[in-house]
Amino acid sequence: MITDDDRIIKVNIEEEMKSSYIDYSMSVIVSRALPDVRDGFKPVHRRILYDMMELGITHDKPTRKSARVVGDVLGKYHPHGDSSVYGALVRLAQPWNMRYTLVEGQGNFGSMDGDSAAAMRYTEARLSPVGEAMMQDIEKETVDMDRNFDNTRDEPSVMPTRIPNFLVNGASGIAVGMATNVPTHNLREVIDGCVAYIDNPDITIDELMHYIKAPDFPTGGYIMGMQGVRSAYETGRGRIIMRAKTDIESGPQHDTIVVSELPYGLNKEELVKFIGQLAADKRIEGISNVNDESDKDGMRIVIDVKRDFNANVVLNKLFKMTALQTSFAVNCIALVHDHAHRAGRPQLLTLKDCIKHFIEHRHDVVIRRTQYDLRKAQERAHILEGLIIASDNIDEVVRLIRASKTPQAAIEALKERFGLDDVQAKAIVDMRLAQLTNIQQEKLHEEYEEIERRIAYYEQILSDDELCRKVMKDELIEVKEKYGDDRRTEICLSSTEFNPEDFYADDEVVITISHLGYIKRTPLNEFRAQGRGGVGSKGGSTRDSDFIEYIYHATMHNTMLFFTAKGRCYWLKVYELPEGAKNAKGRAIQNMLNIDPDDSINACLHIRKLGDADFCQSHFVMFCTKQGIIKKTCLSEYSRPRANGVNAINIREDDKVVSVVLTNGSDEIIIANRNGRAIRFNENTVRAMGRTATGVRGMRLDDADPTDEVIGMICINDPEKETVLVVSEKGKGKRSVVEDYRVTNRGGKGVKTLNITEDTGKVVAIKAVTEEEDLMIINKSGITIRLRMDEISVQGRATQGNKLIDLKKRNDVISSVCLVPADDEEEALEQDSENTDDSADENVDDMTTTANNSDEEASTNEE
Structure with missing residues (x-):
């Protein structure tokens, strides 16, 4: 009798788990x-x-x-x-x-x-x-x-x-x-690599990559860069970057991004939904619609880009945030x-390992197939030898078979008479009568000769390794020609890393800095040209004690060099600045730059080619201080941005930086002071100095007026094309030809550049201008006006100028001015302004409002 104890096998649970899980x-x-x-x-x-x-x-x-x-x-x-x-x-x-x-x-x-x-x-x-x-x-x-x-x-x-x-x-x-x-991978490329390995088993992976360039995915697309491919081929592990194939189609209303090929393994429907969700959530701006227009003729995902957005920027964001660019993690x-x-x-396995094992397998297959074919050929040759003997002695064979009582007896008789074995004798007995004809006998001899040739060929393959390799290559090439096709996935050698600039269109912006240090960038198209003498529009929201102090023009890809009153230099890309509407306050610059609490930004330069060594070596930064000290330093000294900034110029205690310009080494410089005087001299008279130098005297101030100070410095590149613009603190301004300012040695008091009166007030700005530029003026109340340059008349050097902006308030003064490219719509605006009545002078509206608004609309906007 079997008990329960006999049926139960007691084991250690830990050992059993190990053993079972391993199995x-x-x-x-x-x-x-x-x-x-x-x-x-x-x-x-x-x-x-x-x-x-x-x-x-x-x-x-x-x-x-x-x-x-x-x-x-x-x-x-x-x-x-x-x-x-x-x-x-x-x-x-x-x-x-x-x-x-x-x-x-x-x-x-x-x-x-x-x-x-x-x-x-x-x-x-x-x-x-x-x-x-x-x-x-x-x-x-x-x-x-x-x-x-x-x-x-x-x-x-x-x-x-x-x-x-x-x-x-x-x-x-x-x-x-x-x-x-x-x-x-592509069949043609892989077979070419296999043939190369057969020819040279010591081939390197670099040499194999001449044939097998990269993976070839069935869905096409692009492979971005070869670093991941090389790692995968050399080590068996790598990260291959795949990107969708896209085109940008320009239309009359907007651009369209068309996706025609996707990265391998991507779900198209989920991708379309995800892009639509990103657009709906405003995580990617500029997309108005996403449609899947794929059909039997191919794949087509259509992404409509809004009219005012750059399609390339939208596409780069899609690459960054969606699976339109993804990676394939190779683990071979x-x-x-x-x-x-x-x-x-x-x-x-490496790439070479994969090919090596396949070729070894093919070698085994060819050898085993040849051995099989040889055995079958030898068996057939053995039978043919018997049949040929029978055909040569056909009469005697027929007699022996007829005389035998049974088939087995016939077989034994044939074996004894002709020395045949069982297989041969049985083949003769099974032979049909039709094979006794002369034609069939000739075919037996021909077949035997062919079999003998094949046997020799098979034996040669088995004994000659070179011939065996040739057979392998010929078969591989036959497969390549029969089934091979062109590569579908294109290889792009450019970097897969996105530059931050890829996500921002290089649009023109206006940068404003307030007296209390608030900075922002605003699209230039928010500011439209107005007629001379207008009251402007709100250009910045500030506190009661704050006002817009500096205004600059730049593009989004520029590098901004910020120079402080104490002579420090800091760097920021324009797209890193906070964006805001023209009436927004902005963000405290101390939160973006490591500036001392008692220091402030006093000057800026925007440089596009800061990474170009030749450009930096051939250009200079010219500084000018409130006390008339100037210094010239090679731009290359400021071409390596540092988070904590660098010393740009050594400033005395009673002095500060007021102006910085970029020169080419042979430009002419004009410096102006508050009391309406200006001095012109050649840049060559100032030698280049290091970053920590103090500089030399550029202009001597009015000793009788302790409040006199330098208000600005300009660089003259083309005296025949440029004019000198001077703006006073009470909104007066005029242009004068450069030749009105004679060239002198640096360090003098200069000549009169504006006739200072109670109506004009002191000089606040000097600019070198051309007809292709517009002037932007902002007062301490934050009101901004944009003027066409041809509306500002060219006058003598010592005149008072004309009213450029109506300040309205008696205690209001000009805060800052800057130059921007001419407004493309200025002709239309000029035409509209002819239809505007005098009440427009009281309008303080948004800059995008055209000059032909009615009095009622203007009043509403002012409220």
Whole structure:
């Protein structure tokens, strides 16, 4: 009698868990998740193709129901779920997953939108020509056969493939403790690399990359940069950057971004939804609509860009924030077989390793096939020898057979008479009478001679390794010519790293800095030209004790060099400045730059080519202080931005920086003071100094007026084209020709540049201007006006000038002026202004409002 104790085996749970989990892990690794490096297949794929070949569902036969194939695979070879087998079959037929499909599908096999395939009872399938090539010569004992799960039939342990499928179609899978992810490649390139390896087994990976340049994905697109590719090929691991193929189509109303190819493995429907959500959430501005217009002719995702937005900037943001640019993490792990590990063991493989194992497999296949063909040829030759003997002695053979009572007796008689063996004698007995004719006898001799030649050829292949390699190369080249195609994925060698400038259009902006240190940038198109003498519009929201002190013009990609009153230099890109409407307050500059609390920004330069060494070496920064001290330093001294800034000029205690200009080394300089005098001298009279130098005397101030100080400095590049603009604190201004200012030595008091009266007030600004520029003026109340330069008359050097802006308040004065490019709409605005009545002088409206607004609209805007 058997007791319960006899049926229970007591084991240590820890040891049992270890043992069982190791067994499970090895089963997943070897029999499920990882592909074989030789044919690139996991067991399920290998079983599907082999079963379809057994069923005769080749590419030249009608398709059969997928359910028929799945059921046959389950019953014969793969005792797992039917959904896993059907899923594997479907993937082999999807052209967006497989670079070269191995199965031809009929029906709904899914889509790039993530749609699943129809049920297996609806779809049909058959082998593709490439799929058949994977099993060519399998009937010639070219690979080892294993018993199936119920030990009733054989299945191949590997395919005798002529196609380097592991590299060509790639692989992906998650095992236990490891995973694999191999990209697809172009068949022509891989075979060229294989042929090169056969010719030179010592070939380097660099040399292999002359043939196999990079992965080639079925969905096309771009590979950005070769660093990840090289890492993957040299180490087996790498990160390959993929980018969608896009075009920008210009239309009459707006630009359109068209996506025609996507990165590998991307779900198109999810991408379109995500882009639409980004646009709706304002995370990417400038997108008005996203549509998927894909059809049978190809993929087409259309992204409409709003009219006032730069399509290239929007596209760069899409690359940064969506899967239009993504990465493929290569982890080239596969099962490698040797005599010690017949089941295979996982290894991390380089590009050369992959080719090496495939070529070794092909060598084994060719040798085993040749041995099989040789054996069959020798067997046939042996039979032919007997048949030829019989044909040469046909009468005696017929007599012996007729005299025999049974077929076995005839066989024995033939063996005894002609010295034949059983196989030969049986072949003679089985010979048909038609073969006794003279023609058939001649064919026997011809066949025997052909067999002898083939036997010699097979023996030569087996004995001559050079000939064996030639056979391998010829077969690979045949596959290349038959199934190869052009590369789909283009290689772009440019960097994948985005420059911050890629996300900002190089638009023109106006930068304002208030007396209390608030800074902002405002699009230039918010400021429109007005007539001379207008009251302007609100250009900055400030506190009662604050006012706009400095105003500059720049573009978004410029580098701003900020110079403080104490002579320090700081750097910021224009796009790093806070953006705000023209009536916004801005952001405290102390929060952006490491400026001392008792210091302030007094001058700025905007430089586009700060990274250009030649430009920096050939240009200079000219400083001017309140006390008339000037200093010239090479721009290269300020070309390496530092977070904490650098000393730009040594300033005395009672002095401060008031103006900084960029020169080319041979320009002319004009310095002006508050009391209306200006001095002109050549830049060559000032030698270049280091950053920490103090400088030399540029202009001598009025000794009788302790309040006199330098208010600005200008650089004259083209005296014939430029004029000198002078603006007073009470809104008066005029232009004078450069030649009105005679050239003198630096250090003098200069000549009169504005006739100072109670109506004009002191001089606040001097600028070198051209007809292609507009003037922007801002007062301490934050009111800004933009004037066309041709509206400011050219007058004598010592005149008072004309009213440029109506300050309205008696205690209001001009705070700052700057020059901007001429307004493209100024002609239309001029035409509109002719239709405006005198009440426009009282209008303090938004700058985008045209000059022909009615009195009622102007009043409303002022409120």
